[in-house]
Amino acid sequence: MSAIEQTTTPLTAIQQTQTTCPYCGVGCGVDISQQNGQLLPVAGDSRHPSNFGRLCVKGSALHETISHNGRLLYPLMNGQRSSWTQAINLIADKIQQVIHTHGPDAVAFYGSGQLLTEDYYVANKLMKGFIGSANMDTNSRLCMASSVASYKRAFGSDTVPGCYEDLEQADLLVLTGSNAAWAHPVLYQRMVAAKKANPDMKVVVIDPRRTATCDLADLHLAIRPGSDAFLFTALLAYLGETNNLDHNFIALHTEGFGSALETARQQCRSLKDVAGQLDIEASDLAQFFHWFADTPRTVTFYSQGINQSATGTDKGNAIINVHLATGRIGKPGATPFSITGQPNAMGGREVGGLANQLAAHMDFSAAERDRVRRFWQAPNLAERPGLKAVDLFQAVKRGEIKFLWIMSTNPLVSMPDADDVKEALKHCELVVVSDCMADTDTAAAAHVLLPAASWGEKNGTVTNSERRISRQRGFLPPPGEAMPDWWIITQVAHALGHADAFNYSHPADIFDEHARLSAFENNGSRDFDLSGLSAMSRAQYDAMAPVQWPVNAQYPQGRQRFFDDRRFYTDNGKARFIAVAPELPVPRTGGDLIMNTGRVRDHWHTMTRTGKAPRLAQHISEPYADIHPQDAALRGIEDGSLVRIFNPRGSLLLRAHISDNQRTGEIFVPMHWTSRYASAARMGTLTDSSVDAISGQPELKFSAVNAEPFRPGWQGFVLSRHDIGTPDCAYWACGVFGDDIHNPGMVYEVAGQGDAGQFVDALRQRLPDQALKGQWLTLSDPAQQHYRHVLIVNNQLEAVIFVHKDLQFSNRQWLTECFAQSELSSQQRRALLAGQPADAPDHGAIVCSCFQIGEKQIIQAINNGCDSSDALGKALRCGTNCGSCIPELKTLLASHSAGSDTQPAALFSDAACTAVEL
Structure with missing residues (x-):
């Protein structure tokens, strides 16, 4: 046997797991492959009827989001590590004390469409059935x-x-x-x-x-x-x-x-x-x-x-x-x-996740309350609907809610008037947050933090926008002492004395009870019926295939469409027309622009997962505001400059995108950036707390704001192999880069007032001690607020700090690629100080995240004769996976003719640089 044969580890068989994507409400099936303990790139499940093998770029990058970076690993009480027993007992004791002193309505839970159905079910059962309060609402209140x-x-x-x-x-x-x-x-x-x-x-x-x-x-x-x-x-x-x-x-x-x-x-x-x-x-x-x-x-x-x-x-x-x-x-x-926005908003609706619902599509009518009470054997079942999300947090601020448990969501970012919600939590005697991540805006406001299992570790079901129930199967062990949400809630129920009612050992036990409740005294009177999925064995539950509810004797394989029989669920079986007298929204005091909010292509909610994937940070790397050219001109706002968006509730500092895709008098701001990823980009701080009088859903698409240019004394960016924390400057936004998902580099866009040299000196001190032993290449001109500092350790690029009073924005991609070099040449060192690529190709800003295709590559292909998105796909593969970049490909096709490609611009002008130190 050769030496190579003796030391080579034999490949084991590939382990396959079918699960469901944790992002939007489409509910795509995902194939997970592992070999020798290593997770391989994910793929779409070709047999899943929601996506037939397709995944968007976020789904395709799921394997890049499973690192333990930033994970909450152990229970924390007032910032100190504790045991599960201590944390559970504290929560149970506080709930009992609050109920005894103030009544059950002083207790509140706030859940999430990120919870699995089984998690959601036990939370609602505990809160509405046994604590006896319906003050259990969810971020789905903001969604559907x-x-x-x-x-x-x-x-x-x-x-x-x-x-x-x-x-x-x-x-x-x-x-x-x-x-x-x-x-x-x-x-x-x-x-x-x-x-x-x-x-x-x-x-x-x-x-x-x-x-x-x-x-x-x-x-x-x-x-x-x-x-x-x-x-x-x-x-x-x-x-x-x-x-x-x-x-x-x-x-x-x-x-x-x-x-x-x-x-x-x-x-x-x-x-x-x-x-x-x-x-x-x-x-x-x-x-x-x-x-x-x-x-x-x-x-x-x-x-x-x-x-x-x-x-x-x-x-x-x-x-x-x-x-x-x-x-x-x-x-x-x-x-x-x-179409629902979240992966399990529909599952939450099934189990009564909203404060005005009971489980299994039942509500608070006397007959349905009695039915649920008898099934659960819950004599303390809540008697009336609870507080909806906006009202709930306002009650917290008034001191009426003494105990609040927030599960798997970040309301200090997503709620309207978010700073007021932040203030509200200060008025609550005990705030518990169960989450997978330690560093969120909401976690920072908690007294007790509970480490929850995340996607890839959880086991249960979700329901997508077409009522299709799919299994989400765990394929990784939870890190540290993280536990599934259903287990955490069940342990609190046990500590409250309800062990018999919460005697679950596996999510299959919970799903079975959920299915039996849906069938209880139903006989076709309610739309939601899973009687055909009750009494499954553990093996049947594990193998359950995607199916659209109802699943019962009439529809044993599920039902594709409702109302084909012309039977509705009203008292007389007829659908109801609703007389609608439309009203236009009225701008409240705050400004002469209307702010709209929404998602970007490659990020999800508050970026707890997508923020970990370097390729998802490349398409749009900073929080921004889309502004019409006329509105920008009136206010002296230039494309690519910083802009302050504000009203009496707060202010944001964002990058201006000038675009006639906006109507005049309106701006658009994305929802994703939090205090973890930007200095001032929580769009919820500017939205007011107006709600729909019937649904309680807040008005998040129409807020009056002002806009004005923000003119910093200097701007720049920082790239580092290490997280440098929060930069001390007026504006910053950060993201990850690199190929190592477990130890990615960090990129920061920065801007500030005052002396840029002091900022650079302070920043250098944040780098790890071992990095300080490296070699600094510097080029400085304090008169121009111009600093280029390049740190090289063991002949590899460790950090880059570029600052100037007048930043010329250009692509950073080639700089991030320099970090991948095992050894820098003298030519590359000079290129770093020159601020433009030397022998490394500059592919331009990433347009196709799936295959990492840059704008300049696409323009070159257009110049070489590609005249359609299909032709670009054949030449570069861009647009051939999720297809989300195809509209941008068409824009480039329309705006670039052969020979229009430009040479890469320098990041800074060298004209004023006088002091060079090597």
């Missing part, structure tokens, strides 16, 4: 509460009627309040494929912004923010006026049509008037109305732009009204389709 309310008003139940196949069978696809290309990329690619297969399909995008989704649109209606209800109410009036109605369906299966139509007619006198209210061309409005009237197979696909509104419930019912009026429900390719 208005859709729930509108479905219940129309159908008598929170029933999503359609399925993903309807997107492919429609002849007219209406997307409103949804940037699906970025927020639900896999569904968007199914739409793209459907339109390619059916060129006669028409796509209408209704959105104040011109987003990436508009790339698919035959018609873009850039309506006034918040005017969606006017649009769909006017459509109802038009359908009545032109007699494009399904009279038979209306007569036999609905009620309230006359009142709804008359209200619509009163609100919408003429096409011209409506177009004026919407601030769009009357001809475009007429085109949309004609297409809708003439197209039986119509899907209206809507998301947060509809829901996150003080009139979101009415907007949802205005959409449902036009589908009921035309009988376009329960049919292939014809449905009103609300």
Whole structure:
């Protein structure tokens, strides 16, 4: 046997696990492969009916987010490590003390669509059934509460009627309040494929912004923010006026049509008037109305732009009204389709995750309270709905809530008036946070921190936007002493004396109880029924395939669509029209611009996972504000400069993007950046606490703000192999880079006032001791606030600090690639001080995150003859995986002709540099 054979470790068989993506509500299946204890790159599950093997760039990077960096590993009490027993006993003792002194309503839980259904179930059972308070709400209140309310008003139940196949069978696809290309990329690619297969399909995008989704649109209606209800109410009036109605369906299966139509007619006198209210061309409005009237197979696909509104419930019912009026429900390719934002927002709805719900789609009516109480054997079951999210945190601030447990969410970033929520937590006697990450805005406000298992470690189920239940299977052991949420909650229940009611040893036990409750005294009277999934063995639960509920004797393999039988869940079995009198949102005091908020392509919520993946930080690396050129010119704001966005509630400091994709008078700010990743980018600080009167969902898409330029004395950036913490300057934003997901480098964009030299000196002191033994290459000109400091350790690049009073923005990609070099040449050293690449290629800003294709590579390919996104895909692979970059590829194709490529610009001008030290 050779020496090589003696020392080579034999490869073991590859271990496979099928699980579900933890990001958006699409619910994609994911294949996990491990060999010799190493996790291989993830792949889409080709057998999963939600994605058929496709993954977006976030899903494709899941294996890059599982490092233990930043994980909460042990229970902490007041910042000190404790045991699970100590933490559990403290929580239970405090709950008992609060109940005894102030009553159960002084206790509150705040959950998340990130929880698995089994976690959610035991939390709701403990809170509403045994503590006896319904003050259990969830961040899903910020996501889809208005859709729930509108479905219940129309159908008598929170029933999503359609399925993903309807997107492919429609002849007219209406997307409103949804940037699906970025927020639900896999569904968007199914739409793209459907339109390619059916060129006669028409796509209408209704959105104040011109987003990436508009790339698919035959018609873009850039309506006034918040005017969606006017649009769909006017459509109802038009359908009545032109007699494009399904009279038979209306007569036999609905009620309230006359009142709804008359209200619509009163609100919408003429096409011209409506177009004026919407601030769009009357001809475009007429085109949309004609297409809708003439197209039986119509899907209206809507998301947060509809829901996150003080009139979101009415907007949802205005959409449902036009589908009921035309009988376009329960049919292939014809449905009103609300898409959830979170991976298990639907599962939370199933178990009563909202404060106005009980489990299994039951509410607080006397009969349903009695049913749940008897099933749970819970004599202390809550008697009335609890406080919804905004009201809950206001009650905390007033001192009415004495104990608050926050699970797997970050409300100090996501809630409206977020600084007020931060202040509220100071008024609570005990704040418990269970999370997988230690360094979040909300964790910093907690008295007790509980380490929770994260994706890849949890075992249970989630339900996607089309009611499809999928298994999320663990394939990694939790680090440290982290535990599943259901276990944590169960242990508290035991300590409170409820061990018999919470005698679970595995998530399968919880799922079985959940399924049995759904079937309890049901007999077809409720939409949610999992009787066909009850009494499964542990092995059957482990092997459970994706299935759409209900699963019962009538639908043993699940049900694809509801209401194909024309039976609704109202008292008389008829769907209800809701008379909608539209209202435009009124700007509150705060400024003359309207701020909209939403997601970017490659990040998720508050970046606790995506912030760990270097390639996900490359597409958009800083928090920003999109501003129309006219608004920017009026305020002296330049593209790429820093801008202060503010109102009486607070202020943000962001990078200005000047773009005519915005309407004038409006700006867009992404939701993701937190105090961990930026100095002042928590968009929730500027949103007010206005809520929908029915659903309680806050208005997150319409906040009055001001904008003004922020002119720093110097700007620059820092790259380091080590986390340097929070830079001491007015503006900073950070992200990760490199190929080592367990030890990534950090990149910081920085800007400040005062002496840049003092900033640089202080920053150098933050670098680890071993790094200080390296060699510094410096080039400085204090008169120009110009400093370039390059630290080399063992002939490898360790850190770069570049600062100048007038920063010329250029790509950092080539600099990050220098960190991968095992040894720097003298030419590379000179290039680092020169601020531009030498022998290393500069690929430009990353456009395709999946395959790391830069803008300059794409432009070069265009110059070489690539004349379509398909041609670019064949040449570079960009756009061939998740497809999210295709709109940007088309923009580059449109704006660059052969020979237009430019040479890479230097990061700084050398003209004023006088002092050089090597």
